[in-house]
Amino acid sequence: MADERLSLPVEDPDRGSPGDGPDRSMELARRTELRRQLPGVEPDRRLTDWGRSERVEGVMDRLLFDFFYNYWFRCEVEGIENVPADGGALLVSNHSGALPPDAAMIAKAIKEEHPRPRPLNLTVEHFFKGFPGFSMLVPKIGGVAAHPANVQRLLFDEQQLVLVFPEGRKGTEKLYRNRYKLRRFGRGGFVEAAMRAQVPIVPVCVVGAEEAQPIFAHLGLLQKLTGMIYAPVTPTFPHFGPLGMLGYLPAKFKIRFLEPIPFEEEGMHEDRSLVQTYAHEVRARIQENLLEMVAERESVWFG
């Protein structure tokens, strides 16, 4: 569901060209000043400015996530201490499943296991805004459109946690036989976003999501007829109707948070080769840990 276009440059004539020192410090001063001007929190409100609703989240949690997390997927979490307790951080994870359960499980893991639970913002591809109903629900449970400006505001200005799936749609539509083989990590936009916001990247590995909802084939005609981004054949879809999209098999979930990669230095995002190097580095770390976790796993269903 996430997006790979995070590298889309925001048109910004005020930003200095790479390498000129005084301009850059002025730019930083300007950004810090703007951060001070963020609107305060109005305590009577039930929604945040992004449209997130604790009430709706609570309902979804009790109805679905709690059950899936504790009883269906029986999530096991490693390295939760790698998620910083304060300040912004960009969580980068592998992505799979036709209607991917991994995002909700990672958010739930932070809520359940972290000593200082924090809301996690999920970047979701823009198309969600065009679907009636879906467009109401997604922001309420913490979904934010994957736009570079949104990620920058959340990470730098609001110092929040953001989860991205650099594989994007290519990750969710991959077939069962390609499981646990990471797709291309976009164009490195996620690294650029973290560097621009000067926040660390926390790589996340999820094992189990591939088996929870394997995709065997794609139905091109159905996709064209419904206008969905893809129409997969899963164990329960399409023959059980739209609700079949929620038909997950009870695979055992393991979530591993890896060591954060810090990007404190300023102006790193302007160096394309550095961005690409780190993008490969993050991808390699996740791939390596995934393979290790799969190798250790004795059973798909019992872990």
Next chain:
Amino acid sequence: MSAGELVPSGSKRILITGLSTYWGGRLAQALEQRPEIETVIGVDSKDPTRELERTEFVRVGTEHALLRRVVMAAEIDTVVDTRLIVDSTVAPARDAHENNVIGTMNILAACSGSDSPVRKFVLKSSAHYYGAEQDDPGYFTEEMRRPHPPQTGIERDILEAERAVSDFERKNDAVRVTKLRCTHVLGPDVKTSHTKLLSLPLVPMILGFDPRYQFVHEDDVVAALAHTVHNDLPGVFNVAGDGVLAFTEVVGLLGKTYLPVLPPVGTGLAAAVARRLGIEIPPETLNLLRFGRAIDNRRLKATGFAYRYTTRETVSRLGEYLRLHPILRDAAQPYRYEEEVEEFLRWSPSVRDSGDRGQPRLNPRQLVELQKAVVTGAPSVARFKPAIDALGGYDDLAEDELVAMLDSLEADQLSQLHAHERAGAARSAVLEAIEETLARSG
């Protein structure tokens, strides 16, 4: 930019284009209260809709030749253009286009040129500049452009007007240009398609969508306009209250019920049907009701501007007003502009009580003289006694002072002055200048 770096502007002589629009009138009222503002002149093709004290109203539309004469004669240093139509329910599309595109062009023409006294131009624009689309960012900042070309006439007009102003800025280095992009305004006084929509007992929504909405209070918009007049803030600034609400939250705050009756497919058609039934949903808000829009208001706040109301407070205020309105409906008399009365009060020598204006009234000629005296520092107060001999005061003036004030005189005064000068001092430079001015105006 921080609050400490605020540059108080040298804006003293203000021209407001669109005085009879809601914003023009409100701004004029706000500027009148400030003693450091010397002159407020408002132009419009219609009568003013607000009661004004010392603002002078000139009935000129957007004819640039006439406007230019006003600008030059009054030595206007700041032009505030409040005239843009940003709501297609206010005027027919053709009138809106004429006003927004051609009108802006003419006003800019009247202010440009190397001999123009204008040093600052403020445009009240709209957040419709950014549009509302599926792939929008959560907050538009001032540097961003809309990702897709506009679909509605009003949005095209706004883009075109802004482009004309940017072009003007490029060509006139001496003029500092400020653009304020305001989001939807709510308030007890202002009438927009959104106040109308939210006044309905049941507020229509598009089924399955709950867009993010931002509002700004009418007083904050006036204050922001005045803020850009009092301080030099070249550039673009978003104007919107703090906080972003979901549309359902807005309707809830107003104590109303939302009705998701507009279908997600064929919304335009349904809106056309609703229009027939008297529920006006303009085409530029259809996308807003689907995707919503929020703009980043921090740049203006960083210049030291403080909003009085957040988005939520703005909506609550409107809610209070809507509950009170049926009770207070006919209490206040609407203001009517009476030209003759205004003229009499302003210029008649018989008016002795200066009333709430609190300053002595002078006729135009005396005002010109007073101003010259202030500039040159001559303490000849005696000159301004109402019983002054028609032309006697001019003898004290130096040549160049006399020449400088010729533009402000009428033709018959000029010829009188000409005769007076010839009979008296007969300075050749003055005589020539008078003849020249006469030839120009004749």
